[in-house]
C-alpha cells in the first residue's frame with residue numbers, strides 16, 4: 001500500500017464506442033496528453049494518479065476485431081501483444097452490446113486481464129435496454145463497470161476496479177467453444193515450439209490465428225523460431241484447414257466467427273432484456289428527413305452554406321477587430337528592436353520585422369479557423385459528418401476518393417477557405433488506402449485561406465468588372481481540379497495501392513459537448529499556429545536571407561551614400577537660421593526621421609478622430625522636443641518650415657531605400673533563381689519578379705502577397721496601394737488580365753506550402769510521396785498556365801475569356817470522366833449478370 | 837456451393853427499402869469479408885434494407901442496434917434469403 005505502484009492500462013474497443021472519451025475522463029483534460037503521430041494511426045498516451053500510484057494509460061485506435069487485415073487493427077493488436085499492459089480496458093457500446101462482445105472475446109482469448117466498461121449507458125437506458133451487469137460479469141469472468149463517458153459518470157468506479165483487478169489477476173477461461181475445431185486447436189497447440197516471441201499469449205490464441213490463416217502471426221513465429229519447423233507446422237495447418245472445409249462445408253475463419261457468435265448469444269441469453277430492435281429510434285426518425293432523396297441535398301447544401309456564412313464571412317469581419325492586436329504587437333517588437341538607420345537598417349531589425357510580418361499575416365486567420373473548426377467538430381460530434389460521407393460517397397468514389405474524404409476536403413477548404421495541414425491530418429480515418437493517398441495528394445488543391453489574398457489582389461487589379469464571376473470560378477474550380485487529379489493519380493501512380501470497401505457504421509446522433517467541440521477546434525487551430533511558429537518562421541528566415549544576399553557591391557553602396565549625403569545637406573541648408581536647428585542637430589537626424597515615420601504610420605493605423613488625438617498625445621509624450629517638427633503648432637512658422645524639410649528628407653530616404661532594396665533583390669540569390677527560371681516560366685507569362693514571389697510563397701502562401709509588395713514597392717508618399725502599383729508597373733510592362741489568369745491557375749494548382757508537405761510526409765510515411773506532392777503540382781500548374789497563356793496570347797483572349805474556357809473545359813472533362821466511369825460499371829454488371 | 841451458380845441467388849443489392857432478409861453467405865474474401873463479418877453481417881443475421889443514398893449508392897442497412905452502410909458493389913457479394 002505505502003510504496004506507489006504504477007500500472008499500465010490500454011484502452012481498446014470498437015470504433016466510436018467512446019474510448020477517447022473514457023481516456024479523457026480517466027486522465028483528465030488537464031493531464032499531460034502527448035500526441036504522437038505515427039505513420040498513419042496514432043496511439044495517445046496519458047496518465048492519472050490514484051491512491052496507490054500512477055496509472056499510465058494509452059488510447060488505442062478503434063477496431064472491430066483483432067485480425068491483421070487493417071492497419072489500425074495491426075497497431076492495436078501489436079500493442080497488446082508486445083507491450084503487455086497490466087490491464088486492458090475494453091470500452092463497449094452498451095446499446096450495441098452484441099456486436100461489441102466479438103472484440104471482447106478476442107481480447108480475452110489473448111489472455112489479457114480485462115476490465116469491461118459498459119459505456120453509453122444513457123443511450124441504452126433511453127432505448128429501454130436493460131443489462132444484468134452482475135450476471136454478465138459472472139459469465140465472462142471479468143469485472144464490468146457502467147459508464148457514461150460524455151457525462152463523466154463512473155470514473156471513480158472505473159479507477160478503483162482497474163486498481164483492484166490488477167491485484168486480483170485471476171486466470172481466465174476463454175468462453176468460446178469451437179466445437180469440431182477444438183481437436184485441431186489442441187493438435188497445433190501441442191506442436192507449437194516454445195519460443196521467445198509471443199510467449200505472453202496463450203498457445204490457444206496462436207493456434208486459432210494460424211487456423212485463420214493470419215499471416216502476421218505466422219511471420220512473427222518465423223522470425224524467432226526454427227524456420228523449417230514452423231514451415232512444416234504451417235503446412236500441417238493448411239492441410240487441417242482444407243480437411244475442415246471438406247468435412248464441414250465451411251471455411252475455418254467463418255466457423256470461428258460463427259462459434260463466437262453462438263457463444264455471445266449464450267452469454268447474452270437472459271442478460272439483456274427490454275429492447276425492441278424494430279422500434280424506430282430517434283436517430284432513425286431524424287434520418288428519415290436528413291437522408292431521404294429530397295431532404296438530403298437540401299440539408300447538405302444548407303449546412304455548407306451556413307458554415308461558409310458563419311466561419312468565412314463573419315469570421316473575416318471578426319478579423320477587423322483582431323488585426324489591431326497583431327499590429328500593436330508589431331509596434332511593440334519594432335520598439336524593442338534596434339532603431340532604423342538613415343539608409344540601412346540593422347539586420348536584426350530588418351529580420352525581426354520580416355518575421356513578425358510573416359507570422360502576423362497567418363495569425364490573422366486564427367479567428368476564422370476557430371469558428372470553422374468548431375463548426376466542423378459539431379458536424380463530427382453529432383454524427384452528421386458520417387452521413388455526408390454516405391451521401392457523397394458515390395461521386396467521390398467515381399474519382400478514386402472515398403465518402404470519408406469529405407472531412408479532409410472540407411477542412412482543406414472546399415468552399416472558400418481552410419487549411420491543408422489539418423486536412424491532410426484528417427485523412428487518417430479513411431480505411432481505403434488508395435483513396436486515402438489520393439485524398440492526401442488532392443487536399444492541397446483546395447482553397448487554402450492563404451491563397452485568398454493573392455486572388456483578391458489580382459482580381460482587384462485585373463478583373464474589377466468580373467470580380468464575382470472570377471471568384472465563383474476560382475472557388476468551384478478547385479474541387480473540379482481536385483477530382484480530376486484524384487482520378488488521374490488513381491489510374492496511374494496509385495494504381496497498385498491497396499483498396500478496401502466502403503463499409504461504415506452510421507453512428508447514433510449525439511448532442512455535441514462543449515468541451516469536446518472546443519478541444520477539437522483548439523487542437524486543430526493549434527496545429528495551424530504551430531505551423532506559423534515553426535516552419536513558416538524558419539522558412540521566412542531562409543527567404544529573407546536569400547533576398548538579402550549577396551547584397552550591394554561597394555561602388556553602388558557608395559553611390560547611394562552620396563545621394564543620402566546630398567539629401568542631408570539639402571535638409572541642413574533648409575534648417576539654417578531656423579529656431580529648431582538645435583533640435584535637428586547632426587546626431588538627432590536619424591532618430592528624427594524615424595520619429596517622423598513612426599508618427600505617420602501610427603496616424604495611418606489610427607481610425608477615428610479620437611484615436612488620432614491619442615496618437616498625437618502619445619508622440620508628444622514620447623519626445624516633446626521632436627514633436628513640433630512632425631506636428632507644427634498653429635502659427636509657428638519655423639516649425640512649419642522645419643516640418644516640410646523633414647518630410648522631404650524622409651521621403652528622399654525612403655526612395656533611396658526602395659531603390660537599394662530593389663537592386664539588392666535583383667542581385668539576390670532568390671532573384672537570380674527567379675531570373676534563371678524565366679526561360680521556363682516565360683510561356684506562362686511569369687517574369688522573374690513573379691517567380692520570386694511564387695518561390696517565396698512556398699514558405700507559406702500568404703508570403704506571395706508580401707513579397708510582391710516588396711518587389712512592386714514605390715515611394716511611400718505616392719501612397720498608392722499595392723493593387724495600383726502592381727497594376728501600373730506590370731501593365732506598363734505589357735501585363736494583361738491573361739497573365740493574371742495564368743497566375744491564378746498556377747496558384748490554384750501550385751504545390752502545398754512547406755508545412756503541408758511535412759504533414760504529407762507524416763501521413764504517408766514516405767519522403768518519396770512528399771517529394772511527389774511538391775513536384776507533381778508544380779509541373780501540372782506550369783503546364784496548365786503555359787498552355788493557357790501561350791494559346792490565349794496567340795488568340796488574343798482576355799483573362800476572363802481564357803478563364804471561362806478553362807473552367808468549362810475542366811467541367812466538361814469532369815462530367816465525361818464521371819459519367820463514363822458509371823457506364824462502364826453498368827456494362828460490367830450486365831456482363832456479370834448475363835454470365836450467370 | 838458450386839462456383840457456377842452464385843449469380844442466381846438473391847443478394848443484398850437486390851432489396852427494396854423496408855425489406856427484411858437473412859444473410860446466407862459471403863462471396864467476398866479476405867479483408868472485405870472480415871470487415872463485413874465484423875460489422876455484424878454474419879451468416880444467419882437478420883438485415884433490413886433501410887434506404888439507398890440519394891444517388892442510389894451506397895445503401896443503408898439496419899441490423900440489430902446498428903445502422904451500417906455499404907456500397908452496392910459489396911452488397912452484391914452477400915447472398916440472402918427472404919424471410920417467410
Ligand SMILES: Nc1nc2c(ncn2[C@@H]2O[C@H](COP(=O)(O)OP(=O)(O)OP(=O)(O)O)[C@@H](O)[C@H]2O)c(=O)[nH]1
Pocket residue numbers: 013014015016017018019020021022061062063119120121122123147148149150151380381382510513516
Ligand atoms: N450519449 C453518449 N455519448 C457518448 C458517451 N461516450 C462517448 N460518447 C460520444 O460518442 C462519440 C464517440 O466517442 P469517442 O470517444 O470519440 O469514441 P472512440 O471510441 O474514441 O472512437 P474512435 O477513436 O473513432 O474509435 C462522441 O461523440 C462522444 O461524445 C456516452 O456514454 N453517452
Ligand SMILES: [Mg+2]
Pocket residue numbers: 019020021062
Ligand atoms: Mg478515439
